[in-house]
Amino acid sequence: MSRVFVCGLGAVSPAGWTVAAMREALDQGAPLPIQPLERPGWTKPLSSRLVPNPAQRLAFLGHPRLRRTSPVTHYAAAAALEAVAKVRPGNDPSHSLGIIVCLQSGCVNYSYRFFDETLKDPATASPLLFPETVFAAPASHVASLLGNAPLVYTLLGDPASFLQGLAMSTEWLEEKRVDACLVIGAEETNWLRADALWHLDHRAIIGCGAGVVCLSLDPAFSVGVELERITAVHTYTAIQSRSQAARAMRAELPAGSPEQLLCDGIGDSPRTDAPEIAAWRDWSGPRFSPKRILGEGLVAAAAWQCVASCDAVAGGRFAAAIASIVGCNQHAIGARFVRGARGISHLPATPPTGSIAP
Secondary structure, rough: OOOEEEEEEEEOOOOOOOOOOOOOOHHOOOOOOOOOOOOOOOOEEEEEEEOOOOOOOOOHHOOOHHHHOOHHHHHHHHHHHHHOOOOHHOOOOOOOOOEEEOOOOOHHHHHEEEEEHHHHHHOOOOOHHHHHOOOOHHHHHHHHHHOOOEEEEEEEEOOHHHHHHHHHHHHHHHHHOOOOOEEEEOOOHEEEOOOEHHHHHHOOOOOOOEEEEEEEOOHHHHHHHHEEEOOEEEEEEOOOOHHHHHHHHHHHHOOOEOOOEEEEOOOOOOOHHHHHHOOOOOOOOEEOOOHHHHOOOOOOHHHHHHHHHHHHHHHOOOOEEEEEEEEOOEEEEEEEEEEEEEEOOOOOOOOOEEEEOO
């Protein structure tokens, strides 16, 4: 089995538009401020943690393909550009990229606008909105922005699907179909998505943004982290509950220790968090819980967990880090990242944040 290196990280979150901004928020440990989302027909707004406006206009928005895109594409593109900055300096086209975009809710803003116009007056509903409603839109736009992406895939599922995206990317690399692969988890939000989450869990606070992990077999581009293991996929079925699946995933990963970080998916919802809390009750090492700080970002939150795990190892704070993802309705899966060789082409990592085991 080939060694798989993490060669780039990117993040857009309610903390800001970089991995460094997310790192600072996680280090401070205080939940970010809550913003209201007005819901038509309700006097009380919904709660959310939104991505702040960038300090200046994002240069890539001048690209012809991104003039009319949804925020989920902006988040995915910004995080992707951060992740490939050292792999392809100056957008060097010599390295072919695979792109896997993982989503759960997709382009909700344009979907809402399009169907709202259609219901009000089908004769005047803008057909220009429709292309931005499809799930494949963000992947298509990011691929156009980066260029030389022979393999582009959109993976739909619950948050645990982000780790399935990582596993798929390792297959592409070992088959030499691409030189590096971006795995992107992204979500946007509006009142409709926040309302849907509220009906499932009154205590959850919706979040949005994106996270990106770039993988390669070339150690020259490594940030000093290897993807050592991804567990088996433990699905929720009639004979295996979510709690049982979480415990089965946990059983495949090592015990806690001071030099190993656990980056879990626990938020502020005791009922929905219970299976993961129970599965990791024996953990004795340090841990991060990004959802408690950044909000319930669904697939984006799973990506934040992996980015935070890799960043913590790359920064030298931990020898290894585990990302535990107990998806909301499909499956549980985990990954372990370990310290590895750092490529000479990289700048020194700033403090915080494998090959696949058979």
